[in-house]
Amino acid sequence: MTTERITFAKAINSGLRRALEQDPKVLLMGEDIGALGGVFRVTDGLHKDFGPDRVVDTPLAESGIVGTAIGLALRGYRPVCEIQFDGFIFPAFDQITTQLAKMHYRSQGRLTLPVVIRVPFGGGIGAIEHHSESPEALFAHTPGLRVVSPSNPADAYAMIQQAIASPDPVLFFEPKVRYWDKADVDLETPAEPPHTDAAPTGLDRARVLREGTDVTLIAYGPSVAPALKAAATAAAEGTSVEVIDLRTISPLDTDTLVASVRKTGRCVVAHEAPVLYGTGAEIAARVTERCFFHLQAPVLRVGGFHVPYPVAKIEQDYLPNLDRILEAIDRTLTF
Amino acid sequence: MSPAEHLADAGLVQLLTPAGERVDHPVYSPLAAHLDGDALRAMYRDMVLVRRFDNEATSLQRQGELGLWAQSLGQEGAQVGSGHALAPQDYVFPSYREHGVAQTRGVDLANLLRLFRGIDHGGWDPTAHNFHLYTLVIGSHTLHATGYAMGVQRDGLVGTGDPTRDTAVVTYFGDGATSQGDVNEALVFAAVNNAPLVLFCQNNQWAISEPTTRQARVPLADRGLGFGVPSVRVDGNDVIASYAVTAEALERARSGGGPTFIEAFTYRMGAHTTSDDPTRYRSAAEDEYWRQRDPIDRLRLHLEQTDELPAAFATDLEAEAVALGERIRSTVRSWGPPTPASMFDHVYASPNSVVDSERAWFESYESTFAPTQGGAR
Numbered sequence: 036m037t038t039e040r041i042t043f044a045k046a047i048n049s050g051l052r053r054a055l056e057q058d059p060k061v062l063l064m065g066e067d068i069g070a071l072g073g074v075f076r077v078t079d080g081l082h083k084d085f086g087p088d089r090v091v092d093t094p095l096a097e098s099g100i101v102g103t104a105i106g107l108a109l110r111g112y113r114p115v116c117e118i119q120f121d122g123f124i125f126p127a128f129d130q131i132t133t134q135l136a137k138m139h140y141r142s143q144g145r146l147t148l149p150v151v152i153r154v155p156f157g158g159g160i161g162a163i164e165h166h167s168e169s170p171e172a173l174f175a176h177t178p179g180l181r182v183v184s185p186s187n188p189a190d191a192y193a194m195i196q197q198a199i200a201s202p203d204p205v206l207f208f209e210p211k212v213r214y215w216d217k218a219d220v221d222l223e224t225p226a227e228p229p230h231t232d233a234a235p236t237g238l239d240r241a242r243v244l245r246e247g248t249d250v251t252l253i254a255y256g257p258s259v260a261p262a263l264k265a266a267a268t269a270a271a272e273g274t275s276v277e278v279i280d281l282r283t284i285s286p287l288d289t290d291t292l293v294a295s296v297r298k299t300g301r302c303v304v305a306h307e308a309p310v311l312y313g314t315g316a317e318i319a320a321r322v323t324e325r326c327f328f329h330l331q332a333p334v335l336r337v338g339g340f341h342v343p344y345p346v347a348k349i350e351q352d353y354l355p356n357l358d359r360i361l362e363a364i365d366r367t368l369t370f
Numbered sequence: 371m372s373p374a375e376h377l378a379d380a381g382l383v384q385l386l387t388p389a390g391e392r393v394d395h396p397v398y399s400p401l402a403a404h405l406d407g408d409a410l411r412a413m414y415r416d417m418v419l420v421r422r423f424d425n426e427a428t429s430l431q432r433q434g435e436l437g438l439w440a441q442s443l444g445q446e447g448a449q450v451g452s453g454h455a456l457a458p459q460d461y462v463f464p465s466y467r468e469h470g471v472a473q474t475r476g477v478d479l480a481n482l483l484r485l486f487r488g489i490d491h492g493g494w495d496p497t498a499h500n501f502h503l504y505t506l507v508i509g510s511h512t513l514h515a516t517g518y519a520m521g522v523q524r525d526g527l528v529g530t531g532d533p534t535r536d537t538a539v540v541t542y543f544g545d546g547a548t549s550q551g552d553v554n555e556a557l558v559f560a561a562v563n564n565a566p567l568v569l570f571c572q573n574n575q576w577a578i579s580e581p582t583t584r585q586a587r588v589p590l591a592d593r594g595l596g597f598g599v600p601s602v603r604v605d606g607n608d609v610i611a612s613y614a615v616t617a618e619a620l621e622r623a624r625s626g627g628g629p630t631f632i633e634a635f636t637y638r639m640g641a642h643t644t645s646d647d648p649t650r651y652r653s654a655a656e657d658e659y660w661r662q663r664d665p666i667d668r669l670r671l672h673l674e675q676t677d678e679l680p681a682a683f684a685t686d687l688e689a690e691a692v693a694l695g696e697r698i699r700s701t702v703r704s705w706g707p708p709t710p711a712s713m714f715d716h717v718y719a720s721p722n723s724v725v726d727s728e729r730a731w732f733e734s735y736e737s738t739f740a741p742t743q744g745g746a747r
């Protein structure tokens with residue numbers, strides 16, 4: 036086992052490199068991902084090492100990127116598209132939802148589209164408009180897509196490889212606020228198969244990051260770090276919080292969530308996206324259905340308000356930060 | 371003046387007049403010179419069979435056997451002519467009206483009707499015929515064709531000089547589709563990648579009720595030029611010219627010369643679909659103008675004038691068309707609905723816990739209905 040201390044961005048870079056090395060059909064496509072290495076440098080060095088036919092600087096057209104990726108996949112390639120920022124995925128929304136998501140279905144399983152769409156998402160980096168959004172629920176609402184989001188470098192490294200190995204299209208949401216986080220990552224051990232019940236860290240699985248007995252706290256992507264902090268703070272105040280990193284938004288690993296809530300009787304979900312019709316709403320419904328007689332309190336959600344993502348100077352008041360998560364935990368304890 | 375006449379101009383490539391006479395064109399005649407009686411009769415046969423099929427499908431819709439039907443009526447010249455120029459290894463991305471191209475790719479025409487009967491979103495194996503599924507979101511498949519062509523390039527199947535290996539991709543779309551962003555992005559991606567792609571636009575003068583003048587103030591072929599893509603306008607009701615311009619474009623693509631935009635000037639002689647009422651937006655005079663330019667009549671006149679339509683061939687073809695119609699009718703009527711639980715099939719290629727649990731719930735719910743009532747539900 037060779038572990039290396041690397042950033043989240045470097046972990047994805049290493050996972051992409053490994054996929055490019057292992058499968059000649061893998062190719063990367065996106066805006067400025069070549070010589071520049073992407074605006075976040077996630078593809079740094081790959082253009083130099085794999086050439087312009089495998090690390091492709093595309094025209095500036097997101098529908099074109101995803102649409103041509105579909106065609107390449109139909110020809111046997113495994114394209115990994117980079118959407119430069121969350122707020123710029125919408126020109127590709129039609130290709131993703133009406134074409135990419137449905138091709139396997141409408142061809143009666145004759146055609147598969149192993150396409151990965153990487154999306155740097157979320158806020159907290161002081162960005163201007165359209166650069167801090169969390170559109171994951173729009174895709175989780177679409178049958179035929181898988182939607183995942185790693186929260187740490189080790190998962191980022193494994194999950195990007197699992198996403199590329201998936202026969203189904205995967206929306207891969209990368210929490211851009213975490214790009215510079217460092218952690219020890221095992222770069223040698225191969226990633227587990229993406230979708231088997233036997234794989235505890237497959238692309239289908241949520242993971243309990245911290246065990247607890249009083250409240251279950253569910254988060255993913257950028258919100259996992261504040262969730263862990265909240266659990267540590269609550270522990271100091273005598274509340275035992277179990278933290279679950281969702282990892283997969285579609286499909287939901289409901290069993291893992293239910294097992295935890297049946298134990299704790301309380302549940303809080305935190306994400307940056309607006310809570311109205313969001314991932315937390317879906318989790319609340321499913322947990323309530325299956326844990327009705329175990330619940331001591333209604334499932335609470337902490338997340339974005341029903342407002343456009345606000346200006347950078349006040350974004351910390353919009354995000355589900357430590358204080359707001361703790362407030363929700365306190366509220367569940369008052370029932 | 372009909373919109374058609376307004377946009378028609380002398381730049382149209384024509385090798386066969388509406389009266390059935392061959393005309394010379396310095397560039398394109400040589401590309402059609404090898405088409406002998408057999409080759410022209412093969413095109414004629416395909417056009418006649420597709421029209422019969424198309425009429426049967428319209429009738430089936432009227433009888434309630436199909437939910438909807440989109441006719442190819444009047445566009446057989448553009449479709450069959452271009453289809454005959456394709457090599458087996460070429461790949462086609464059609465829109466939803468390319469029944470004539472499907473015929474040239476060996477797709478069982480009956481299977482085109484599964485979609486319209488509401489029993490399948492697709493209906494055939496695209497890879498068995500190198501003929502992709504129909505796409506209903508206007509223009510979106512032109513990007514798939516472009517990406518597919520970029521894959522062909524990466525496979526090293528362009529410019530090898532081996533005619534059995536060099537591969538081109540063709541995508542079909544309408545005049546209305548040229549306004550879509552995806553078609554314009556397809557032109558950009560194809561151009562900068564020099565992709566082996568033919569963008570075959572059938573300008574049938576109408577996008578449902580909107581004439582081509584609502585999509586463009588220049589001939590559609592001029593669009594291609596703006597992207598640096600060689601472009602040509604062809605008389606789409608001239609099957610020989612449609613063949614020749616497509617053959618040239620395919621050769622350019624296969625040899626590494628990149629994409630070509632073809633505007634096939636033709637006419638949608640039928641309604642947009644069986645749900646449409648063209649009398650609300652176009653004149654009987656316009657219909658009549660185009661009826662005089664019917665692509666099938668044109669080739670038949672030519673074959674007759676050149677003594678290439680033996681009576682026995684015509685009789686056999688009529689019998690074949692009748693038999694096709696009968697087979698289409700009985701096949702379509704024999705298709706029952708899929709099982710309700712089949713809606714859960716193939717949502718994902720890998721196991722999916724959400725779909726699996728919803729299917730399990732649905733099946734147990736279904737099983738609560740007594741078998742005696744089950745059939746009636």
Ligand SMILES: Cc1ncc(C[n+]2csc(CCOP(=O)(O)OP(=O)(O)O)c2C)c(N)n1
Nearest residue numbers: 467506507508544545546547574576577578
């Ligand atoms: C994106 C999209 N918008 C609208 C429609 C509805 N629609 C179906 S066909 C059509 C007209 C298409 O015209 P054209 O591209 O000229 O093709 P034609 O039907 O004439 O072959 C429209 C508006 C659609 N299918 N897709």
Ligand SMILES: [Mg+2]
Nearest residue numbers: 544545576577
């Ligand atoms: Mg049209």
